[in-house]
Amino acid sequence: MNVKKAVIPAAGWGTRMLPATKSVPKELLFLAGKPVLQYIVEEAAAAGIEDILIVTNRGKSAIDDYFDYYPELEGRLSAGGHLDELETVRSVADLANLYFVRQKEIRGLGHAILRAKGFVGNEPFAVLLGDDIMRAETPVIGQLIRAAETYSASAVGVQEVSTAALSRYSSVKVRKLEDRIYRAEDMVEKPRPEEAFSNFAILGRYVLTPDIFPILEQTKPGYGGEIQLTDGLKALCKASPMVAVDFEGRRYDTGNLLGHLEATMDFSLDHPETGPWLREYIRKKANEL
Ligand code: UTP
Secondary structure (H helix, E strand, O other), X not given: OOOXXXXXXXXXXXXXXXXXXXXXXXXXXXXXXXXXXXXXXXXXXXXXXXXXXEEEOOOOHXXXXXXXXXXXXXXXXXXXXXXHHHHHXXXXXXXXXXXXXXXXXXXXXXXXXXXXXXXXXXXXEEEEOOOEEEEOOOOHHHHHHHHHHHHOOEEEEEEEOOHHHHOOOEEEEEEEEEOOEEEEEEEEEOOOHHHOXXXXXXXXXXXEOOOHHHHHHHOOOOHHHOOOHHHHHHHHHHHOOEXXXXXXXXXXXXXXXXXXXXXXXXXXXXXXXXXXXXXXXXXXXXXHO
């Protein structure tokens, strides 16, 4: 198995981040120096992904623009001798071969993944949710790709969450294969506590085989009236091998205010320009509280 393509669904409404997301895609919200989506494209590129399809919608063409060259701006930066900024702006467009497709109706994550069918063809592919960013030494999607290749299986990224938090995620029924890697045998979307299989929740990263497409085509709208990826994954893990990878790293849901704030704090602490200053500022604030 050789995973060289990735799909980033980024067409959702972003209701939890209104009013900002009324005109700015939540995937482009600024986070410690760059947009959320850039972290995700960088993660995929760092894991050896060459071709990335971003699923957008008619209100999100700013995403295509962000990953394009901008000759007028580049010309100005060059003429003014701002060579570092020029390099920063230009390199964004060269992170990978980027492709775009529109989800013409926003009908859920499973429906968004279906838009990738033509792009993917007959190869396994990675999926990285457009508002989940990871802070990890080894790119999280790379950890999943390695497991998928080892077991000739599809893969979902999981971590243990509290029972109270499980109702926001998909709970996976697992059987241990080796340290951090489990066989995924079943799953349930947004379970009530008594419905959960385990505290392992799927968190924003997947490696899928093209077998998912005929399954999603047959999947009826589920939770929230949307075509749920989890409903498709449930069928996929029963039809063919799937591993659950308890990945190393921290995941942030930047699609809600607190997740976005946590990520802003942690990535700003890591950032050479802001880290030392922010540390001092936090100390000062803590003394005032
Ligand atoms: P979310 O579950 O965060 O949904 O999607 P959302 O609709 O964007 O956010 P809220 O609930 O309204 O606040 C996870 C990822 O899947 C994409 C989103 O853009 C996000 O990156 N997505 C979701 C799609 O591409 N299409 C959809 O129909 C739904």
